Amino acid sequence: MTRNIDLPPLTRAADLLPASIDAVERTIDVVWSTGARVRRNPFFGDPFDEELAMDPRAVRLDRLNAGAPLLKVHDASVLDSVIGSVVPGSARIENGRGIARVRFSDRAEVEPLWKDVEAGHIRAVSIGYQVHRFEVSRQAGAPELWRAVDWTPFEISAVPIGADPAAGFRAETSSESSLPLHPCVVHRADAPSKEKAAMDDAVTDNTETQTRQAAPEPQDRVPTTPVTDAETIAARARDSERERVGTIYDLAGRLHLERSFADDLVKRGVTLDAARSEILDKVATDAEKTRVSPQVSIPLGGRDERVTRRDAVSNALLHRYSPTLFPLSEPAREYRGMTLVEHAREFLSSSGVNVRGMSRDEIATRALHSTSDFPEVLAAVTGKTLRQAYDAYPRTYVPFCRQVLATDFKAMHRVQLGEAPQLVKVNEGGEFKRGTLAEGRESYRVETYGRVVAVTRQVLINDDLDAFTRIPAMYGTAIATLESDVVWGIILANAAMSDSIALFHQNHGNLANPATALSVTAIGAARAAMARQTGLDKKTILNVRPAYLIVPASLELAAEQLVAQNLVPAQTGNVVPSSIRTLTPISEPRLDAASLTAWYLAANPAQIDTIEYAYLEGQQGAYIETRNGFDVDGVEIKCRLDFGAKAIDWRGLYRNPGA
Structure with missing residues (x-):
């Protein structure tokens, strides 16, 4: 059965790719859709699962590739809400993911937003889209599956919190009131029952509703006898x-x-x-506008008292751990001087447990094995300390590497594209000749790393807050260290690529011979070698330009002096060219273990692939989970990292063993 309905614009969460940021061009990549299945809960009718087909034939990219707007929280009512646009021609479908590059405006009022994006404070984006055709099918033991097989993404928005895909069809708001409904074809593989069809028609068929609105008032309420005079009318x-x-x-x-x-x-x-x-x-x-829970109705913008208290206690404990990193909030002041056992006692009392006469040991045991909010507070404290330590660790590889997301643990194959075929002259009335793209392939997979540590009830009794803060903080540092070890290990191992030749090798044209010390002349020779790199056809010049000078810690000072902007040499022959001063120095102490003299050049990953690293989708960075222990009398803290990396292309990297 097929019928036509009118739908409002829909939204879904999208992801910024911080590693792709270009501060000069003010651009950054966005994964605007993966087509994942989400639950929709319309105001009328039964919930259903919505899935977006990511086949290039199913997605209309015309509006994105024509320079669709980058908005502020989907506000299409005023021009000031346009904070940028999609780079024309950048929208595409790759490996089942929709990717586009957005450019932020140069307007003064947009500058604070761009700075927040650069700093990582604004990470959430959302995409608006229209569905032109759904194919509806039944699922065993699950709601209907509405699969969008013809749809159009038309705008991307920066939002404070990622769009909730389970929110369903959104009610019209002041910022959305100007957006018209659009027609959509709904095709059901198997026609529903008469009762279901009647209900659907009564609820969602806006086309018929509009027809009824335009039609005159039903005449069955009026006698059908002819009207004879004005008084009767x-x-x-x-x-x-x-x-x-x-x-x-x-x-x-x-x-x-x-x-x-x-x-x-x-x-x-x-x-x-x-x-x-x-x-x-x-x-x-x-x-x-109002969320209803079994206990209380909470208007948006308000907060449940339990949530407020949990946050206040978490802040008080974090303030005890590090007053400088976690300033004390006003609601947390009343919990500032309390011990862990005192917090546990209060949470048990608020959940209806009679704690009168209980010993410290009984309170600690009961709090760790109860439905009170105390375990949630401990989980929040451990998670925030781990994230703070993880973010604070210096990861020097990020600027010259590219981050992606893996949807599963299967091997990911990365195609190494060659150059485009050279254009050839076409004579008048002549035939255009066909060309081919050469390509290579590298593959790697995401691996899982993890550990579990138990924090016992003795920790609570002894008021040992460090066990809930320092252990997760050490986990955070260890995870960031592991990521750096994996990426820098690729450079140090110099393993073979898919062509069975080492990453740095004379056959790849990215290994200096003879080796020379770090100097202007040596860097000039390295830059020339990178510029002469050719495509996979061994003929097309790629003109790769280095952007980063990578050195061990032993050469950090020499590298900084070499690219310093404020040095004025006494002799003309000692002048450092501006092309070398534009290099960004990166010092990594892991390189000292292999060589105190070797140095490297790396290109911007936006120009050519270098090293790619991946997290499992939805598990970016450190992930920590807590639960009440079964084998131990306490809380178990599990830390996990899903991470992988691989050198994708040797042409963006260069090594000089040094003198």
Whole structure:
């Protein structure tokens, strides 16, 4: 069965790729969709699963590639909300993922947003899209699957929190009111029952609703006898108006809507069918403004007292751990001087447990094995300390490497594209000749690393807060160290690429021979060698330009002096060219273990692939999980990292063993 409906624009969460940022061009890559299946909960009707087809034939990229807007929180009502645009022609489908590059505006009011993106404070983005055709199928033991087989992404927005894909069809807000509905074809593989079809038609078929709104008022309420005089016509008009006004006020009162809303419908002369539609929309909008839990109704912007207390206790404990990193908030002041056992006692009391007469040991045991909020507070403390230590560790490989996300643990194959075929002259009336792209292939997979440590009830009794803070902090540092070991290990190991030749090798044209000390002349020779790198056809010149000078810690000072901008040499022959001063020095002490003299050049990964590192999608960086111990009397802390890396192309890297 196929029918037409009208749909509003929909939104989904998207991801910024921080490693792709270009500060000069003010651009950054966005993974705007992976087509993942999400649960939709419409205001009327049953929930269903929505899935976006990521086949290039299913996605209309015209609007993105034409320079679609980059908005601020999906606000399409004012021009000031446009903070940038999609780089024309950058939208594409790769390995089942939608990728595009966005450029931020140079306007002064956009500058703070761009700085926050550079600093990593703004990471969440969301995409707006329209669906033109759904294919609906049934799932065993699950809601219907609505698969979008024809759809258009039309804008990307920077948002404070990533869009919730389970939020369903959004009610119209002030910023969305100007966005019109659009037609969508819904095709069901197996026609539903008559009752289900009738319900669907009554709820979602906006086309039919609009037709009813445009049609005159039903005539079955009016006698079919011919009208004979003006007085009869006037009487019937009065009766019809009384019915319209009375029904509107009756519906508004029964649904607890404001009297002014009903007055407006009456004054505007809205027909009964149109009034019913507006009343339903009003009820839906009001319902979305309030979340209802079994205990209390919480307006958006308000907070449950339990959540507020959990956050305050977490902040007080973190402040004890590091006052400089975690300033004390105002709600946390009343918990500042309490011990871990005192916190446990209070949480047990608030959850209805009678703690009168309990010993410290009983309170510690009960708090760790209860439904109180105390274990959640400990989990929040461990997670924040781990993340803080993880973010603080210097990862020097990030500037010249490229980050991606892996959808699973299968081997990822990265195609190493060659140069485009050279254009050849076409004579008048001549035939265009076909060309081919050469390509190589590298593959790697994401590996899992992890460890579990137990924190016992003795820690609570002894008020040993360090066990809940220093252990996760050490985990965070260890994870960041492991990532650096994996990436820098690729350079130090100099393993063979897919062509069975080492990463740095004379056959690759990226290994100096003879080796020379770090100097202007040596860097010039290395830059020339990188510029002469050819495509896979061994003929096309790629003109690769280095952007980073990588040295061991022993050469850090020499590298900084070499690229310093403020040195004025006494002799003309000692002048450092501006092309070398633009190199960014990177010092890595792991390189000292292999050589105190070897130095490297690396290109910007936006120009050519160098080393690629990947996290499992949804598990970027350190992940920590806590649970009440079964084998131990306490809390178990599990730390996990899903990470992998591989050199993708040798042409963006160069090594000189040094003198």
